[in-house]
Amino acid sequence: MTTATARSARFPLWVGALLPLVLVGILTALLLGLDPIGDLRPTPPVESVAFERVTLERDSIELKIRNDGPDPVTIAQVLVNEAYWDYEIDDRELGRLERTSLRLAYPWEEGLPVVIGLVTETGVVIDHEIEAAALTPQADVSTVGVYALLGVYIGVIPVAVGLLWFPALARAARKWVLFFLAFTVGLLAFLLVDTVAEGLELATDAAAFDGLGLFAIGSIGAVLGLVALESFMERRRAASTGLRVAYLIAMGIGLHNLGEGLAVGSAIAAGELALGTFLVLGFALHNTTEGLAIVAPLGGEQERPSLWHFAGLGAVAGAPTILGAWLGGFAFSPSWGAVFFGVAAGAIAQVIWVIGRNMRTDKEPLSGLVAAGFMFGLVIMYLTGLFVAA
Amino acid sequence: MGSLDRRRFLKRFGIAGALGGAAAVTHAVVPHTHQNGGIALAQDDGHDATKRPEMHGGHMVVGEVDHARNGFSPYEILTDFDGGEVSTDTRGRTVREYEFVAVNKEIEVAPGVFFPAWTYNGRVPGPTIRATEGDRIRIQLVNTTEHPHSIHFHGFHTSGMDGVPGQGEALAGETFTYDFIAAPFGTHLYHCHTLPLVQHIHRGLYGAFIVDPKQGRPEANEMVMVMNGFDTNFDGENEIYAINSIAFAYAVKPIEIERNALQRAHVLNITEFDPINSIHIHANFFDLYRTGTSLEPDEFTDTISMGQAERHMIEFTYPEAGHFMFHAHQTEFVDLGWLSAFEVK
Numbered sequence: 138m139t140t141a142t143a144r145s146a147r148f149p150l151w152v153g154a155l156l157p158l159v160l161v162g163i164l165t166a167l168l169l170g171l172d173p174i175g176d177l178r179p180t181p182p183v184e185s186v187a188f189e190r191v192t193l194e195r196d197s198i199e200l201k202i203r204n205d206g207p208d209p210v211t212i213a214q215v216l217v218n219e220a221y222w223d224y225e226i227d228d229r230e231l232g233r234l235e236r237t238s239l240r241l242a243y244p245w246e247e248g249l250p251v252v253i254g255l256v257t258e259t260g261v262v263i264d265h266e267i268e269a270a271a272l273t274p275q276a277d278v279s280t281v282g283v284y285a286l287l288g289v290y291i292g293v294i295p296v297a298v299g300l301l302w303f304p305a306l307a308r309a310a311r312k313w314v315l316f317f318l319a320f321t322v323g324l325l326a327f328l329l330v331d332t333v334a335e336g337l338e339l340a341t342d343a344a345a346f347d348g349l350g351l352f353a354i355g356s357i358g359a360v361l362g363l364v365a366l367e368s369f370m371e372r373r374r375a376a377s378t379g380l381r382v383a384y385l386i387a388m389g390i391g392l393h394n395l396g397e398g399l400a401v402g403s404a405i406a407a408g409e410l411a412l413g414t415f416l417v418l419g420f421a422l423h424n425t426t427e428g429l430a431i432v433a434p435l436g437g438e439q440e441r442p443s444l445w446h447f448a449g450l451g452a453v454a455g456a457p458t459i460l461g462a463w464l465g466g467f468a469f470s471p472s473w474g475a476v477f478f479g480v481a482a483g484a485i486a487q488v489i490w491v492i493g494r495n496m497r498t499d500k501e502p503l504s505g506l507v508a509a510g511f512m513f514g515l516v517i518m519y520l521t522g523l524f525v526a527a
Numbered sequence: 528m529g530s531l532d533r534r535r536f537l538k539r540f541g542i543a544g545a546l547g548g549a550a551a552v553t554h555a556v557v558p559h560t561h562q563n564g565g566i567a568l569a570q571d572d573g574h575d576a577t578k579r580p581e582m583h584g585g586h587m588v589v590g591e592v593d594h595a596r597n598g599f600s601p602y603e604i605l606t607d608f609d610g611g612e613v614s615t616d617t618r619g620r621t622v623r624e625y626e627f628v629a630v631n632k633e634i635e636v637a638p639g640v641f642f643p644a645w646t647y648n649g650r651v652p653g654p655t656i657r658a659t660e661g662d663r664i665r666i667q668l669v670n671t672t673e674h675p676h677s678i679h680f681h682g683f684h685t686s687g688m689d690g691v692p693g694q695g696e697a698l699a700g701e702t703f704t705y706d707f708i709a710a711p712f713g714t715h716l717y718h719c720h721t722l723p724l725v726q727h728i729h730r731g732l733y734g735a736f737i738v739d740p741k742q743g744r745p746e747a748n749e750m751v752m753v754m755n756g757f758d759t760n761f762d763g764e765n766e767i768y769a770i771n772s773i774a775f776a777y778a779v780k781p782i783e784i785e786r787n788a789l790q791r792a793h794v795l796n797i798t799e800f801d802p803i804n805s806i807h808i809h810a811n812f813f814d815l816y817r818t819g820t821s822l823e824p825d826e827f828t829d830t831i832s833m834g835q836a837e838r839h840m841i842e843f844t845y846p847e848a849g850h851f852m853f854h855a856h857q858t859e860f861v862d863l864g865w866l867s868a869f870e871v872k
Contacts, residue, residue: 213639214588216766220862221588221637221774229639260640260759262766 182208184257187345188265189236189470192273193245200239200253200265204231205345216254216262217243234345245270274405276467284402284462291401291420292394292458297451299428306436314436315496316510321386321430322492323514328393329485331522335400336478342471351472355479356486359392363487380442382434382491387454389488390427392481394454398461399477403469422521426514427454434495588864590638592773597634599650601771605750605782608657608737616663623658623709625666629676629697629719629732636757636767637774637864644731645672645719651772652753652797653734656717658709660741666705670697676727677703679720680736681836683710691720712740714793714819714840729758729799731772735838737793740822747791747842748784754806754833754855754865756798765800767864768855774864778852781868786845793819794831795838804860805832806841808853808869813843830856845871 167173185206192199198217204210210231215224228237245251251267274280306317336356340348363385370381397420431450435442464473496507594600611623627647634644634651647653658664670676675698679690684707688695697703719732735751755772756765767774784790796804807830814824815831819840831839845851848871855865 211639213590214637216863219859221864223587223589256637256640256759256766258639258641260636260642260757260766262760262762 184210184261186210186255186263191267193270196242196244198241198243202239203236203345204233211258212255213258214256218252274466284466285459288398288459288462293455295421295424296428296455299425300432300447300451302429303432303435306432309436312506316506317433318492318496319507319510320514321433322489323511324426324430324518325485325489327515327518332393332396332478332482336475336482339471339474339478343475346472348475351475352479355476356483359480359483360487363484379434382495383431383450385491386488387431387450389484390454391457392484395457395461396478396481398458399465399474402462402465426517588637588775592635592638601773601776604771607655609654610657620663622663627666627668629670629672631672636772640759642757642759646731651731655735655751657737659739660710660712662709664707664709667702668697669702670699673699675699675721676719677721678705678717680717681715692722696721709738711820712738714838716795716836716838725799733797735793735795747789750792752792752794754796754798754804763800768860769864775866777867781870783870783872786848786871789844791842793840796833796835803832803834805830805856807856809851811843811845813841816840848872
């Protein structure tokens with residue numbers, strides 16, 4: 138004991154705190170400078186390149202590529218549909234995580250696949266397939282408008298229509314309100330699974346930046362953010378309980394719709410999805426039920442919230458679709474996708490928790506009607522989701 | 528939008544660097560850009576003709592192979608016939624002695640693309656052995672690699688000189704001397720016959736073995752064309768096809784020949800993974816001497832297909848000066864490097 142006291146007296150606290158950091162610094166310098174384990178690396182480098190963005194213009198293709206592997210990659214030649222092709226590149230030597238731009242003059246044909254192969258210095262071929270070549274929409278006034286309209290069609294209008302269930306819900310008996318709350322939870326549970334699945338898929342595409350980590354940060358951040366927001370609203374008594382929950386649901390759904398817009402926008406931009414009537418119809422049906430979910434907690438309210446609140450709820454839940462479509466169409470990258478989908482998943486999980494908690498305060502056991510409502514929510518989302526796939 | 532469309536139109540038809548106006552009209556249409564639509568990069572209005580022959584337009588490799596670093600050049604291999612160290616034995620027979628060193632070497636097979644080759648004397652294809660029927664050939668194989676290697680000759684020899692495992696193989700670090708009489712005359716082949724065979728051949732251990740008839744042949748400009756391929760990513764398919772190893776080498780810089788002069792090409796197929804390769808010459812026909820084993824042509828044609836290890840001698844003459852392509856008529860090989868040209872002067 139005496140020696141410990143003596144030591145702490147001799148070294149100020151900050152020295153002790155810094156010492157491990159200094160040692161880590163020295164260790165890093167030694168590792169980088171002397172490379173003592175360099176010989177342990179297998180000789181063939183692991184070459185990996187991610188295709189982050191492909192832009193097709195008339196007779197030309199531009200690729201944004203990033204080295205997402207552990208070793209440097211040098212691009213030597215480019216194959217287009219199994220033929221060596223002239224290309225221009227900003228920087229053919231890509232260090233770890235470095236990104237560059239590669240341009241090809243190629244007379245691609247509408248709707249046909251184009252396979253681009255990067256041949257590296259060591260002879261490795263890294264392929265990327267454009268499934269159906271199509272002009273990449275440019276961010277001009279008309280396409281921005283079209284994407285916004287897309288967001289309005291699949292996000293804003295359906296949610297707004299769904300909100301119109303409120304008058305009916307307001308007059309419904311308590312047990313039916315519970316039924317629709319359970320329906321909402323079922324619906325959100327479906328969206329949660331859907332969002333997690335898509336987010337994890339994007340996370341694998343964003344391996345360079347540890348997509349799973351990005352997804353986790355997004356989702357946990359969203360949960361914590363919404364918890365903080367809820368307690369803030371509670372302290373301020375900013376709104377009635379029902380309205381508060383409605384806003385939380387709207388926010389969760391809004392974040393989900395941001396991801397939905399992102400997915401649709403980027404798929405259309407990449408030529409992977411045809412924007413057909415069925416797709417829009419599917420999304421419309423799918424998202425109308427989201428409006429119902431938002432107004433469900435308002436069913437038990439004593440007085441009708443002002444119309445402004447309905448406009449606000451609709452905007453919070455629907456408008457992010459527009460933003461998502463823009464981001465997806467013009468600036469999509471799997472890394473941001475993983476973050477966004479993480480945020481959406483976290484938000485939905487948090488909202489499910491909030492609604493579930495509120496339903497429990499009713500002190501009613503899980504009735505058959507509640508269970509049926511939950512299942513109904515799942516099934517409706519499943520069925521309307523089929524339209525989107527078609 | 529009008530000017531933009533016009534600009535695209537002009538580019539498409541190869542009118543460089545002009546946006547309408549009389550200058551563009553007098554500039555005329557560059558004819559060869561039609562071959563691939565004459566696509567130019569948006570930034571590339573000037574169309575730098577020094578970069579590569581325009582005849583191939585955008586459809587080519589980018590950059591240049593460093594032949595000096597490779598230690599061999601396809602332009603030299605084309606006409607590099609090696610008679611060996613010549614002496615006469617007690618019976619008055621011509622003896623040709625060679626030293627082949629099996630050595631591992633990374634070679635550049637397309638600009639910037641490196642292949643871990645196994646070579647004889649540091650080059651792919653190996654030296655072209657040139658002898659006359661009846662000459663005695665002595666080749667010492669020095670194996671400096673960590674794998675066993677051999678040289679298996681297509682020709683007559685005794686069983687012990689066959690160059691297969693157990694019969695004339697040089698184990699790692701060892702040597703073996705092949706000794707046989709060159710026969711029959713013809714365009715022949717040698718290659719490593721150590722197992723696994725695909726690996727030992729595909730990695731670069733092969734070359735031409737040309738035996739002339741005793742009575743000789745008419746004077747001609749002779750060339751060796753070894754049709755080969757490289758599976759650079761080791762997936763069982765070639766990423767590069769060529770003659771004499773370097774993709775597009777004779778398209779980037781055509782083979783210069785004289786008009787009205789007899790051309791004789793020894794064409795060998797040692798392509799792995801694809802059962803058949805071929806050669807087709809443009810605007811002309813050739814006399815085909817199958818395996819080069821006769822003095823009279825077997826056929827008059829402009830395209831000949833060859834299975835693996837098949838090889839023929841072809842003779843032709845170009846009466847007019849000009850630029851003439853020749854290439855495999857497995858068209859996918861063309862796109863991957865087996866595209867060449869003669870510049871007839």
